[in-house]
Amino acid sequence: MKIRRFFAKDMRTALSQVSAELGSEAAILSSNKVSGGVEVVAATDYEEALEHSRQPLSSTRGSASQTTGQSTEQSTGAAQNQSAHNRLSNNSLSQNPIHNQTSVHQGTAEQHGLNRQSDLYNPLQDDSSAASTLANATTNHLKRFLNKQSAGAKQRVTPEPSYSESEQTNVKSMPQAPIPEQQQSFPNIEWSQEPTLVAMREELNLLRNLLEEQVSQIAWDKQSQASPVKVALTREFKRMGLNESIYNDIFAQCENERDYECAWQKALALLSKKVMVGEDEILTRGGVVAFVGPTGVGKTTTLAKIAAKQVVKHGADSVAMITTDNFRIAAHEQIRTFGRILQVPVRMVDDEQSLRDALNHFADKKLVLIDTAGMSQHDERMNQLMQCLAHDNINIQHYLVLSATSQSSVLKDAIKLFSPLQLSGCMITKLDEAASLGEVISTIIEHQLNVIYTTDGQRVPEDIRVARAHHLVSKMVWLTRNRQQTEQLATGTH
Ligand SMILES: Nc1nc2c(ncn2[C@@H]2O[C@H](COP(=O)(O)OP(=O)(O)OP(=O)(O)O)[C@@H](O)[C@H]2O)c(=O)[nH]1
Ligand SMILES: [Mg+2]
Incomplete structure (x- = not known):
């Protein structure tokens, strides 16, 4: 031009x-x-x-x-x-x-x-x-x-919303005119991506989030107004992994405290009271004691630790060991080794009769310790073990060995499985490996189990102690604080 x-x-x-x-x-x-x-x-x-x-x-x-x-x-x-x-x-x-x-x-x-x-x-x-x-x-x-x-x-x-399906089909079947370059560059727009609808959807999502936040803020504010001390305590107890069912009545006794630190100390003391602990009854009273529990929780190791303590306290003649774990050579060897080191006699049994014979044989011993194989409820040998141990005319005290590293569902399953044996109490192992004690403490409180010993390492006999409630609770608090600090350091919010 x-x-x-x-x-x-x-x-x-x-x-x-x-x-x-x-x-x-x-x-x-x-x-x-x-x-x-x-x-x-x-x-x-x-x-x-x-x-x-x-x-x-x-x-x-x-x-x-x-x-x-x-x-x-x-x-x-x-x-x-x-x-x-x-x-x-x-x-x-x-x-x-x-x-x-x-x-x-x-x-x-x-x-x-x-x-x-x-x-x-x-x-x-x-x-x-x-x-x-x-x-x-x-x-x-x-x-x-x-x-x-x-x-x-x-x-x-x-896009053309008014096209009927047949019209669209007609358009498709017609010879296609060359598409201008400008038109070719446009993406194929689908209805779900229609910009106005997408924008409206995003707007609605934002509004919903805002509403949810406002409602939860109102609920939280209400709770805070009711009792700020209770709110703070609830947050801390939840952090420790404790179940709500065990601390509601504790808070009822603390919420009138003006000072949070006083309320906190009081709540921990009340919690400690709920943890039932035994005396060093196995060593003081003696008798026939069986260790039961899930696989690998530390039954044999704990038994060896107690046997060693008994040897130290009353001499090697006062104690004997029996094992029902006759399925695995390694397990058998494990307890025989402990027996050899401690110079304590060991017998293996596989049914009720052989158990009776072994108990008669060790009738002069102050303490007889029975080790069992860890097995699940689905194991068919479980019935055999139960029949062997649960006899009215054989006086056996059954102690459940629980690992502090287990999930609460595993702990509960174990309690359910072995409770027909009329458990005298429990021992909590592997405190040194646990990341939190809230679950195991909640479980033993809920099932009102007596804790006799706690163990915190593999060394025999050093790593065992008579259970103390305040020790368990303070360890739980320490673990939680420690974890929080580690998380804060990791996220840089310290
Ligand atoms: N860290 C730590 N390890 C432990 C503790 N108690 C036991 N163990 C270790 O846990 C592992 C299993 O221990 P065992 O005594 O063989 O466990 P068990 O319950 O007899 O196992 P099964 O007979 O197979 O059911 C071993 O390596 C032990 O050294 C503890 O308190 N802390
Ligand atoms: Mg074992």
């Missing part, structure tokens, strides 16, 4: 100049009244340039008209005919520059929808009104052109 600016004393002269210099195909882009005359901006090849810039839109329209049917095809055809007619009339009037110019403009205007009389240049009007009409027409024309362009772009982005 070639654009030129012309200056003349009036519009008529200016148009003559345009026609003379740019030829009959020139188009007036703008005209202004300036001091001493008029200024006209004209261009050649304007139509081609315009057609070229309209090309993607026309292609889109072409494909759209195919889908909408015959009437659009007819109107497009009519427009083409009109355009051809305009060119013919331009040629026939090429001798007269004024007519020529009028036709040029008229053709362009009609092609782009400027059909109103007021939009067209009329050479019979005076120069100034002609110039302003021409300027308005050009501006309006450009505005409409740009509007159409942006409307076309919008049409391409927005």
